[in-house]
Amino acid sequence: MLLRRIGTGDNNDKGASGNAGNAATPSSNSAPTVREQEQKSVSRFDRTVVEQVSKQDKITYELKGKVQERLVAELERRKISPTEERQVRTITDDIFQEVLLETQGVTLSRAEKSLLLDVILAEILGYGPLEILLRDETVTEVMINGPKSVYVERKGKLVKSEVKFKDDQHLMRIIERIVSPIGRRVDESSPMVDARLPDGSRVNIIIPPLSLIGPVVTIRKFSKKPLTIEDLVRYGSLTTRIADFLRAAVLARMNIVVSGGTGSGKTTLLNVLSGFIPDDERIVTVENAAELQLRQDHVITLESKAANIEGKGEVTIRDLVINCLRMRPDRIVVGECRSGETLDMLQAMNTGHDGSLTTLHANSPKDALSRTETMCLMAGMDLPVRAIREQVASAVNMIVQQERLKDGSRKITSIAEVDGMEGDIIKLQEIFRFEQTGVDENGKIIGQLKPTGVQPRCVEKFEQHNIFLPPDTFGSASQLRAF
Numbered sequence: 418m419l420l421r422r423i424g425t426g427d428n429n430d431k432g433a434s435g436n437a438g439n440a441a442t443p444s445s446n447s448a449p450t451v452r453e454q455e456q457k458s459v460s461r462f463d464r465t466v467v468e469q470v471s472k473q474d475k476i477t478y479e480l481k482g483k484v485q486e487r488l489v490a491e492l493e494r495r496k497i498s499p500t501e502e503r504q505v506r507t508i509t510d511d512i513f514q515e516v517l518l519e520t521q522g523v524t525l526s527r528a529e530k531s532l533l534l535d536v537i538l539a540e541i542l543g544y545g546p547l548e549i550l551l552r553d554e555t556v557t558e559v560m561i562n563g564p565k566s567v568y569v570e571r572k573g574k575l576v577k578s579e580v581k582f583k584d585d586q587h588l589m590r591i592i593e594r595i596v597s598p599i600g601r602r603v604d605e606s607s608p609m610v611d612a613r614l615p616d617g618s619r620v621n622i623i624i625p626p627l628s629l630i631g632p633v634v635t636i637r638k639f640s641k642k643p644l645t646i647e648d649l650v651r652y653g654s655l656t657t658r659i660a661d662f663l664r665a666a667v668l669a670r671m672n673i674v675v676s677g678g679t680g681s682g683k684t685t686l687l688n689v690l691s692g693f694i695p696d697d698e699r700i701v702t703v704e705n706a707a708e709l710q711l712r713q714d715h716v717i718t719l720e721s722k723a724a725n726i727e728g729k730g731e732v733t734i735r736d737l738v739i740n741c742l743r744m745r746p747d748r749i750v751v752g753e754c755r756s757g758e759t760l761d762m763l764q765a766m767n768t769g770h771d772g773s774l775t776t777l778h779a780n781s782p783k784d785a786l787s788r789t790e791t792m793c794l795m796a797g798m799d800l801p802v803r804a805i806r807e808q809v810a811s812a813v814n815m816i817v818q819q820e821r822l823k824d825g826s827r828k829i830t831s832i833a834e835v836d837g838m839e840g841d842i843i844k845l846q847e848i849f850r851f852e853q854t855g856v857d858e859n860g861k862i863i864g865q866l867k868p869t870g871v872q873p874r875c876v877e878k879f880e881q882h883n884i885f886l887p888p889d890t891f892g893s894a895s896q897l898r899a900f
């Protein structure tokens with residue numbers, strides 16, 4: 418912030434062009450006028466400022482990083498809670514001086530030093546006691562149940578944290594700092610708000626009178642490094658065989674729905690599946706809060722928008738899905754289908770945008786089908802159920818069920834193929850199913866995703882794409898389907 422203020426390049430630009438506008442326009446072949454020479458020197462001056470600013474920026478960034486690192490270690494060593502604002506301030510000040518002394522080649526005036534210290538403190542104390550949890554990379558979720566009870570999730574396990582807020586007012590001040598930069602407000606008239614931290618973490622806030630235990634804040638931290646397919650295999654969420662199968666399904670342009678409960682790992686799996694999309698395809702992603710982190714270059718990220726305080730300016734997922742069809746996508750990835758957008762998504766899948774991916778909230782592949790149906794009805798098109806089912810049956814090729822098991826692990830528990838209609842019913846054929854074989858001494862569930870023995874229809878599609886999976890992928894005695 419300090420340095421942004423030094424960045425006066427913009428103003429100089431404006432000043433220069435404003436002056437030029439008043440002068441007679443020089444013809445291109447005449448000698449440079451004084452004005453032009455002035456302009457040149459201004460832009461040279463700009464460049465020097467920019468160079469200085471970026472050098473300063475780098476120094477500030479490095480200093481800040483060092484101070485923060487040492488501070489976290491120091492607070493931990495001295496068992497000081499981050500809520501102790503005064504102590505944190507003093508320690509930060511000491512560390513800052515120490516780091517300044519050690520860092521060579523930095524000469525800051527007294528005013529600059531004090532401003533820089535403020536910037537660092539604001540960052541550290543910005544969200545008060547929350548900062549430490551937000552900074553702790555092993556914490557994936559933070560749950561504040563009133564000022565005195567804070568839980569975090571570490572490695573899939575819920576644990577109570579030492580962090581506490583002084584009282585409701587203290588917590589409300591922090592909430593204020595979260596929501597005000599994004600133009601939202603939390604008070605009695607709007608006691609329920611979704612927000613996002615600058616780093617992308619998602620925040621839900623609900624306060625009294627709706628919550629009876631004081632302000633409640635739930636933060637799903639944005640993981641800087643998304644889990645990869647290798648991570649998921651290592652965590653036992655799936656096997657390499659299944660990973661190969663899913664990669665084949667994406668390459669062969671199957672329309673895939675990832676189904677599961679809240680926090681079961683749907684978005685993570687969607688991200689991994691999207692990662693299998695070849696680099697030469699144009700991908701448009703549509704999300705409520707941008708969470709997907711695709712490694713490909715050609716990705717367009719769209720995010721819906723809530724209405725403002727006057728209730729205006731809302732852009733829904735549905736609006737974005739409809740719009741993205743006009744953007745010549747090769748693949749459409751919708752973060753989550755929750756409502757009427759499902760119908761548009763299915764229509765897209767049915768009209769040449771195959772290979773699209775999405776997630777939805779359901780407890781089994783069968784449940785996912787009926788949820789899809791219900792959500793299509795929410796589009797308010799007055800379509801008969803049979804017509805909707807036909808849409809679903811021809812659009813969705815595969816449903817991957819993701820679950821968070823009792824031991825906290827997240828696994829794929831079923832993969833089913835949609836196999837057309839039989840009368841009025843959509844046929845679903847399970848290809849892989851998780852089989853639990855036991856529980857180890859630490860309470861960890863032991864088991865594996867096993868083929869059901871059915872040879873899926875999609876194999877044909879795989880072969881059209883020149884993808885051949887090992888013959889025993891679907892079980893040694895996989896029964897051939899009668900076509």
Ligand SMILES: Nc1ncnc2c1ncn2[C@@H]1O[C@H](COP(=O)(O)OP(=O)(O)O)[C@@H](O)[C@H]1O
Pocket residue numbers: 557558573640644649652654677678679680681682683684685686826827828
């Ligand atoms: N297979 C997995 N193994 C371990 N942790 C996972 C797995 N999938 C997701 N997670 C973690 O679980 C949390 C919730 O995942 P997310 O994909 O956002 O769930 P959902 O979209 O179903 O709500 C995240 O912190 C994520 O890093």
Ligand SMILES: [Mg+2]
Pocket residue numbers: 683684685753
């Ligand atoms: Mg999600």
